[in-house]
Amino acid sequence: MSFDRSLKIAPSILSADFANFGMECAAIEAQGADWVHVDVMDGHFVPNITFGPATCAAIRPHIKGVMDVHLMIAPVDPYIDAFAQAGADVITAHVEAGPHIHRTLQAIRGAGAKAGVALNPGTPASAVEYLLDMVDLVCVMTVNPGFGGQKFIHSQVEKVRQLRAMIGDRPIHIEIDGGVDPTTAPLVAAAGADVLVAGSAVFRGGSVTNPAPYGENIRAIRNACAG
Ligand SMILES: O=C(CO)[C@H](O)[C@H](O)COP(=O)(O)O
Ligand SMILES: [Co+2]
Numbered sequence: 394m395s396f397d398r399s400l401k402i403a404p405s406i407l408s409a410d411f412a413n414f415g416m417e418c419a420a421i422e423a424q425g426a427d428w429v430h431v432d433v434m435d436g437h438f439v440p441n442i443t444f445g446p447a448t449c450a451a452i453r454p455h456i457k458g459v460m461d462v463h464l465m466i467a468p469v470d471p472y473i474d475a476f477a478q479a480g481a482d483v484i485t486a487h488v489e490a491g492p493h494i495h496r497t498l499q500a501i502r503g504a505g506a507k508a509g510v511a512l513n514p515g516t517p518a519s520a521v522e523y524l525l526d527m528v529d530l531v532c533v534m535t536v537n538p539g540f541g542g543q544k545f546i547h548s549q550v551e552k553v554r555q556l557r558a559m560i561g562d563r564p565i566h567i568e569i570d571g572g573v574d575p576t577t578a579p580l581v582a583a584a585g586a587d588v589l590v591a592g593s594a595v596f597r598g599g600s601v602t603n604p605a606p607y608g609e610n611i612r613a614i615r616n617a618c619a620g
Pocket of ligand 2: 405430463471489570590
């Protein structure tokens with residue numbers, strides 16, 4: 394997985410048909426997705442439960458590109474190897490999920506994956522200042538984690554600007570997660586983000602038997618950022 398700062402759309406399969414994950418992953422890639430974003434929730438760190446490493450391993454053969462695993466779980470460390478072995482290219486842990494994020498990031502890289510750190514809306518950009526040599530991606534949550542389809546929190550755009558300045562020319566992605574659509578995407582792209590996660594705004598109107606709307610929705614986000 395090589396680094397580039399071009400705009401990437403990463404549909405979140407949280408909004409996909411859970412009975413057809415494999416086909417949904419293949420469909421969104423065929424419709425222009427750059428990465429596939431996989432939301433793991435434990436009902437403890439966040440008030441919702443999704444799935445674990447076995448599901449990630451099951452969908453891996455259906456994803457040609459980057460599998461971007463967002464862990465909303467606490468503790469994180471006991472599960473890192475399992476998600477790496479499931480084929481995650483990027484594993485992102487929350488800075489709020491435990492007392493030893495530096496150790497967690499070391500463990501992610503040690504397991505052979507790219508290391509991401511996520512910040513909840515109430516966590517300042519400065520939380521990653523001493524982690525920049527440890528991370529490949531910083532994820533700015535623009536909703537409170539736990540559910541798809543929530544409203545974008547506009548105060549986070551300033552945090553993205555601060556992170557862009559802090560990161561400078563280091564090869565670190567800035568990912569935005571939550572409430573991304575053609576209206577909000579240009580705000581964070583202009584502020585310096587390069588990976589835009591979008592769940593409801595990509596999957597709305599489509600299905601595995603009618604995937605064309607996925608492509609239209611992805612293009613609408615991309616075009617809004619270009620315009
Ligand atoms: O991490 C997440 C929620 O915790 C999801 O990735 C995010 O909410 C995407 O869904 P939507 O685009 O519908 O907001
Ligand atoms: Co996510």
